[in-house]
Amino acid sequence: MNRKPNFDLSNENSWRRIEQKGFSHSISESVRILKIKKRLKQGSIISLIIITLIGIGWSANYIKNNHQYFNIIKFPQPVRHISYRTTGVLSREWLDTQVDFSQYEDMMEINLVQIKSKLEKLDQIKSVSIKRNFPDEIQVYINELEPIMRYVYKNNNNVKELYLISMDGQVYKGHNYSKDILNKLPFIKGVDIILDGNNNANIDELNSITELLLITKKRFPRLYDSWNVISYNDFKLNIISDNSVIVIKGDIINETLFMPYNFDLQLNNLANVIQFSINNNTPKINRIDLTLNDRVNVKFD
Amino acid sequence: MKNQNKIIGALDIGTSKIIVLIAEISNGTDLNILGMGEASTHGVNKGDIVDMEATSNCVYAAINTVEKSAGTSFEKLYMSLTGGHIRGFYNKGIVGVSSPDNIIVEEDVKRATESARVKELRPDRVYIHHILNGYKLDGKNIEFPLGKEGEQLEASYLHITSDEKKLADQIHILNWMHYTVDDVILSSLASGCTLVTELEKINGSLVIDIGAGITDYVLYLNGKIAKTGVIKVGGNHITSDLGMALRINTQRAEEIKCQYNKLADDENLENRHLWLYGDRSIGDRPVQVNAIDQIIEARLDELFNIIKNELGTSFKPNETVTKITLTGGTSRQAGITNIAKNVFEMDVSLGEIPNWVQKELRHPEYSTVLGILLFALKYQKNDIVSKKKKSRFKILSRLFSSSK
Numbered sequence: 001m002n003r004k005p006n007f008d009l010s011n012e013n014s015w016r017r018i019e020q021k022g023f024s025h026s027i028s029e030s031v032r033i034l035k036i037k038k039r040l041k042q043g044s045i046i047s048l049i050i051i052t053l054i055g056i057g058w059s060a061n062y063i064k065n066n067h068q069y070f071n072i073i074k075f076p077q078p079v080r081h082i083s084y085r086t087t088g089v090l091s092r093e094w095l096d097t098q099v100d101f102s103q104y105e106d107m108m109e110i111n112l113v114q115i116k117s118k119l120e121k122l123d124q125i126k127s128v129s130i131k132r133n134f135p136d137e138i139q140v141y142i143n144e145l146e147p148i149m150r151y152v153y154k155n156n157n158n159v160k161e162l163y164l165i166s167m168d169g170q171v172y173k174g175h176n177y178s179k180d181i182l183n184k185l186p187f188i189k190g191v192d193i194i195l196d197g198n199n200n201a202n203i204d205e206l207n208s209i210t211e212l213l214l215i216t217k218k219r220f221p222r223l224y225d226s227w228n229v230i231s232y233n234d235f236k237l238n239i240i241s242d243n244s245v246i247v248i249k250g251d252i253i254n255e256t257l258f259m260p261y262n263f264d265l266q267l268n269n270l271a272n273v274i275q276f277s278i279n280n281n282t283p284k285i286n287r288i289d290l291t292l293n294d295r296v297n298v299k300f301d
Numbered sequence: 302m303k304n305q306n307k308i309i310g311a312l313d314i315g316t317s318k319i320i321v322l323i324a325e326i327s328n329g330t331d332l333n334i335l336g337m338g339e340a341s342t343h344g345v346n347k348g349d350i351v352d353m354e355a356t357s358n359c360v361y362a363a364i365n366t367v368e369k370s371a372g373t374s375f376e377k378l379y380m381s382l383t384g385g386h387i388r389g390f391y392n393k394g395i396v397g398v399s400s401p402d403n404i405i406v407e408e409d410v411k412r413a414t415e416s417a418r419v420k421e422l423r424p425d426r427v428y429i430h431h432i433l434n435g436y437k438l439d440g441k442n443i444e445f446p447l448g449k450e451g452e453q454l455e456a457s458y459l460h461i462t463s464d465e466k467k468l469a470d471q472i473h474i475l476n477w478m479h480y481t482v483d484d485v486i487l488s489s490l491a492s493g494c495t496l497v498t499e500l501e502k503i504n505g506s507l508v509i510d511i512g513a514g515i516t517d518y519v520l521y522l523n524g525k526i527a528k529t530g531v532i533k534v535g536g537n538h539i540t541s542d543l544g545m546a547l548r549i550n551t552q553r554a555e556e557i558k559c560q561y562n563k564l565a566d567d568e569n570l571e572n573r574h575l576w577l578y579g580d581r582s583i584g585d586r587p588v589q590v591n592a593i594d595q596i597i598e599a600r601l602d603e604l605f606n607i608i609k610n611e612l613g614t615s616f617k618p619n620e621t622v623t624k625i626t627l628t629g630g631t632s633r634q635a636g637i638t639n640i641a642k643n644v645f646e647m648d649v650s651l652g653e654i655p656n657w658v659q660k661e662l663r664h665p666e667y668s669t670v671l672g673i674l675l676f677a678l679k680y681q682k683n684d685i686v687s688k689k690k691k692s693r694f695k696i697l698s699r700l701f702s703s704s705k
Contacts, residue, residue, distance in 0.1 A: 015427040018469045020481050030361035031477045038479060 077107045080136035088144025089176040090124065095140070098122060107132055115140075123172035145170050147177070148213045149230065150185045167214060169206045184225050186213075186248070190232035208260040209246060215263050220271070226251040245291055255287040266290040273298055308335070310367070310375035310480075311673035312360070313488070314471065316345050316514025316535060317630065319359050320670045321367040322662075323375050324677075332678050334659060338367030347514040347533045348384030350470045357474045364478065378480050379677045380471065381669050382429060383488035383517055385533045386464035391434065392420050394456045405438070405446045405454055413456035422462060429468075429485055430461040432526050459526055461487055484680065489517035489529045491672030496626050496652040497521060505622040508652070509608060509641075510669060511631035513537045518608050522621055530611055534604045536631030539597050546596050547577060547588060558634075561593050565635030598640055605644035618647035628652035630666040 082101050084092050099118060104110045112130045119128040119142065129141040145166035153161045164174040165188065174182070188209070209230060217224040231247035246258040252274075258266055269290055277285055282300055289297035311322045321338040340363035344352030368374050394416025398409050418431050436443050438451040446454055463485075472482050492510040493502075502521035510517040514535045520528040544554035560575050574587035609616065616622055625645055627637060632651055641649040654663040658671060 013422045013426070013428050015429055015463065015465075015468055015485055017427065018465065018472055020472060020476050030358045034361060034478055 077135050079104055079107055079110065079138055082138045082140065084140045084142065086142040086144055088124070088142070088146070089178070089181070090142060090144060091176050094175055095119075095142075101138060107134065107136065107138075110138065123170070124175055145172060147174060147181075147185055148210060148217070149188045150182065151188050151191075165206065165210070167210060169210055186227040186230050186250075188230045188232065212246065212258060212263045215267060219267060223250075223252060223270075223274075226253075253285045253288055257287075257289045257291050259291045269296045272296075307377060308371075308373055308375045309483075309674070309677050310364070310378045311381075311670050311677065312364075312378060312475070313381045313491075313670040313673065314345060314350075314356070314360065315342060315512050315630075315666075315669075316348060316537065317512070318342050318666070319363040320667065321363045322667075322670050322674060323367045323371040323373070324674050326678055329678075332674060334662070334674070335373065336367045336371030337662065338363040338365070338370065340366070345514070347535075348512075348531070349386070349467055350474070353470060353474060357477060360474055361478060364480075375480075377483040377677070378475065379484050379486060379673045380475070380482050381488045381491050381673055382463060382468060382471070382485045383512075383515060383531055384463075384467060385515065385531060386467050387429070387461065387487065387531045388426075388463075389459055389461050389529055392417050392458050392460055394418070394458075396454055398452055398454060403450050403452060405449050405451065407447065409454050410436075410446055410456070413454045414458070417456040417458040418460075420460070425465050426462045427465045427468060428460060429463050429487055430459075430490070432459040432461070433457075434459050434525055434527075435523075459529075461529065484677070486673050486676045487517075487529065488669050489519040489531070490526065491670070491676060492517065492628050492652075492668045493519045493521065493526075494672035494675045495654065495668045496628055496672075497624075499524065501624050504624070505620075507612070507616070507622050507625045507645075509605075509625070509627050509632075510629040511535060511604070511627065511634075511637075512629045512666075513631065516604060516608070516629070516631075518611075520612055520615065520622070522615060527615055528612060530608075532604065532607050532611075534600070534607070535629075536634070539600050539631070539634065542596050542600050543593065546592075549577060553578065557588075557593065558597075561590065561597070562633065562635045564590060594636070597634065598636070601634070601637060601640045602644060605641050609644060616645075618645055622647070625649040626652045628665040628668040632665045 079101050084090075084095055099115055101110070110132070112132070116128045116130050119125055119140070124144055125142055126145050127143045131139050133139050145164075145168075147164035148167050149165040151163045151165055151171065153163050155161055161173070163171050164177070164185070165171050191206075209232070213224065213230075216227075227248050227250040229249040231249065244260050246260055248256045248258065250256065256270065270288065273285070273288060273296055276282070284301045285298055286301045287297075287299040306328075307326045309324055309326060311324070313320045319340045319342050322334055323336045323338075325333045325335055327333065340359045342356065342359050344350060344355030344359070350356050394413045396409060396412045396416060398405055399412075400406055400409075413436070414433070422428070434457040436446045437455040437457070438446055438449055439453055440455075443449060468485065472485075475482055489508065489510055493506075493508045496508055497506045503524040505523075506521045508519050508521075512535045514533070514537055516532045516534055518528075518530055518532070519526060540551055540554045540558055543549070543557055544551050547554065547557070549557070556579065557575055557577075564573055564575070573590040575590060575593065576585055577588050578585040625641065625647060627641060627649060628651070631637070638649045638651060652665055652668055654665075654668060654671065658667075662671065
């Protein structure tokens with residue numbers, strides 16, 4: 001029993017009978033300040049609670065009345081829209097045959113890296129960018145190769161196949177190109193382009209001709225459209241050789257001979273000759289040789 | 302087990318300063334002091350509140366400081382109590398052993414203790430503590446009466462009472478600040494709690510807490526509180542004596558008291574002197590340190606003699622009491638232990654605050670407020686033990702009720 005607490009006060013005469021409570025009147029300035037502070041604190045807490053409750057109530061009411069704006073996305077979400085944007089001619093139908101998005105049930109299931117890699121392996125496509133546009137759209141941006149020449153290739157079975165050559169020297173089979181577009185592209189002849197498994201050609205061999213075509217297409221688009229065949233028969237890989245000549249056959253001028261360098265100078269000379277011909281109403285130019293540096297040899301019909 | 306952390310406050314309203322400590326009790330066993338707040342007291346005379354407004358402002362300042370320093374508010378507040386209105390008396394409860402074989406059972410002990418504790422007080426008095434002082438079985442002292450054989454069991458209690466209005470004043474000051482007082486502890490018991498070990502209590506120990514306005518003392522004999530009291534003499538009386546004897550104002554007398562304490566470290570005080578006004582103005586003159594020494598000694602000698610007389614025959618130097626400890630702000634007075642030694646005719650030491658307390662708090666004036674924290678810790682332990690017992694009982698009763 002000795003272990004019981006010594007200070008046990010259960011008697012009614014204990015000091016605990018003194019009533020302890022907060023008094024309404026303040027005895028001193030400090031207590032007054034303390035009370036004001038406590039009341040302000042209590043008031044601010046109550047105000048905060050009231051504001052929060054009003055806010056919750058208003059929000060609930062707003063959501064109830066405008067539920068159409070609050071579509072809460074629940075996953076899994078199926079892919080409903082696939083949009084393609086391309087810099088070239090590839091059609092949605094053709095692209096759908098290449099990538100099947102319908103196999104995916106969920107937006108988040110789609111492996112964008114895999115699809116991008118698959119599309120970029122297609123020879124007409126230069127680069128691809130894909131992104132998810134929630135809730136249900138996949139956006140595919142395609143950057144296609146731009147063709148500047150056509151090339152007829154004889155395969156092992158001696159069957160002719162048409163290939164296109166892009167500005168940066170890529171050789172590929174074109175898809176979805178209209179006849180109008182294809183007819184404007186000149187053929188390239190006299191070059192044995194050896195295609196590897198990925199249809200890539202030796203780009204070094206084509207560098208000079210692509211440069212000529214690009215400058216011409218930019219400065220003299222009508223002349224470029226009139227070019228039908230670009231012949232490499234007299235072209236040697238060593239472009240310093242005086243004997244290397246690019247022969248272009250076209251509608252306006254039957255045959256034009258270019259050196260494989262200094263294209264700007266040659267095209268200026270060509271422009272001067274054409275202008276002279278128009279001004280002097282000469283017969284049609286049959287052949288023009290621009291390989292003589294400061295001189296031009298012109299043969300009229 | 303769920304952590305039972307409580308932030309508690311200990312408040313000591315002294316005559317010269319108010320001290321508040323804030324501490325955290327973890328799991329009812331660990332005490333961690335978080336902060337301290339102090340303020341000079343105004344409106345308290347000899348432990349009694351004479352100006353509620355002034356005291357209220359001081360208490361507010363101290364509590365505000367401690368709460369800011371700790372960064373938290375206390376959940377429970379414990380307060381010390383002292384003053385000339387504190388009284389103590391013994392009361393006995395005697396019962397006959399009820400069982401036919403004269404073996405004491407729990408019911409007998411309960412009846413004896415209840416009988417000892419039921420004593421009507423005057424309407425203006427309230428109990429502060431009931432302190433069990435021991436049992437006697439057929440006139441012989443016994444420690445644990447349960448199971449012993451005898452005819453008459455006697456329980457003895459020391460009751461501490463206070464003036465209700467004076468205590469209510471102190472409590473209401475805190476109530477105005479919306480604090481509730483959880484318990485009140487007598488200052489002398491709180492100081493004893495800090496400074497005296499259980500072994501020293503068994504061997505007999507006297508703790509004298511000399512404050513600015515009053516002096517509390519507590520005497521432990523055989524491990525129990527044998528006597529406690531309050532004397533309305535303190536450090537302020539020494540200042541007042543110096544003022545009257547040297548005919549200087551109280552402020553200057555306090556300065557001279559402090560200067561004397563600094564000088565007292567030197568052994569050779571024979572030819573030393575202090576300047577009366579200290580500013581060497583007209584009328585300023587040197588006062589021999591010996592004269593100051595005599596004034597201080599006279600007052601302290603008187604104080605210790607009063608205590609010795611109050612203790613009466615229960616105090617026998619080096620027999621019933623083996624240790625006398627001085628504490629409180631005035632215990633810093635130079636030469637005080639020697640004066641006490643001469644009066645009590647035994648060695649007297651200054652109280653040493655335990656090492657677990659922060660260095661800044663290891664000063665004699667903090668012994669009371671630290672004791673309040675220790676009391677609160679003890680109270681919390683008991684509280685947890687009783688709650689555990691209750692919860693175990695609840696589980697058992699649920700088991701039985703479910704098996705029905």
